[in-house]
Amino acid sequence: GDSVVQTEGQVLPSEGDSLIVNCSYETTQYPSLFWYVQYPGEGPQLHLKAMKANDKGRNKGFEAMYRKETTSFHLEKDSVQESDSAVYFCALRSVGGGKLIFGQGTELSVKP
Amino acid sequence: GAVVSQHPSRVICKSGTSVKIECRSLDFQATTMFWYRQFPKQSLMLMATSNEGSKATYEQGVEKDKFLINHASLTLSTLTVTSAHPEDSSFYICSARAFRGGGDQPQHFGDGTRLSIL
Numbered sequence: 001g002d003s004v005v006q007t008e009g010q011v012l013p014s015e016g017d018s019l020i021v022n023c024s025y026e027t028t029q030y031p032s033l034f035w036y037v038q039y040p041g042e043g044p045q046l047h048l049k050a051m052k053a054n055d056k057g058r059n060k061g062f063e064a065m066y067r068k069e070t071t072s073f074h075l076e077k078d079s080v081q082e083s084d085s086a087v088y089f090c091a092l093r094s095v096g097g098g099k100l101i102f103g104q105g106t107e108l109s110v111k112p
Numbered sequence: 113g114a115v116v117s118q119h120p121s122r123v124i125c126k127s128g129t130s131v132k133i134e135c136r137s138l139d140f141q142a143t144t145m146f147w148y149r150q151f152p153k154q155s156l157m158l159m160a161t162s163n164e165g166s167k168a169t170y171e172q173g174v175e176k177d178k179f180l181i182n183h184a185s186l187t188l189s190t191l192t193v194t195s196a197h198p199e200d201s202s203f204y205i206c207s208a209r210a211f212r213g214g215g216d217q218p219q220h221f222g223d224g225t226r227l228s229i230l
Contacts, residue, residue: 043118043222044156044205045221046220093219099158100146101158107153
């Protein structure tokens, strides 16, 4: 079945550091790919998305490139801010399918 | 602003009680709604998918008689946790998606319901 694997646990960069959160996916179909962000006590919010291979999602300085050849959708940012601290989920949705499949989540805690 | 409203945000009740959680799409018609469960520091686990006017499709391992889902209108779905026990304590999150004649519609999430069974 479809699955998503992302950087596990907690990531602890300092403010101004660069960031890569890895995301790899597995599916037999042609997925849309997403990064969601979740703040404490809230539901997830769409952070960025890419609908097809070689698309790049962008939001608030974050980027993720849909790479079909490596089945990856890594989340990157050149310089993180304390306000970026949250839990980030990578997710896929197959074309024609209804459900989002989420990765395990990565807690980003940016040190001031 | 919020496009999916979930109510209540927090419930504390005694074991054996049934609890109903409502999920409303505020400014669009949601042909499909999803219910998720999330344990602390874990991912969202899809429980079921409901389409307006038809029976919900449950994921493997989710008890249909325990978690009753009703999607009676295009803007409202409810999840009822029947005879809740402490192990049902969790964060329940709903999500809604519109159908607008094709294309990949975004999926909007509610802010979740923290259910605590004593």
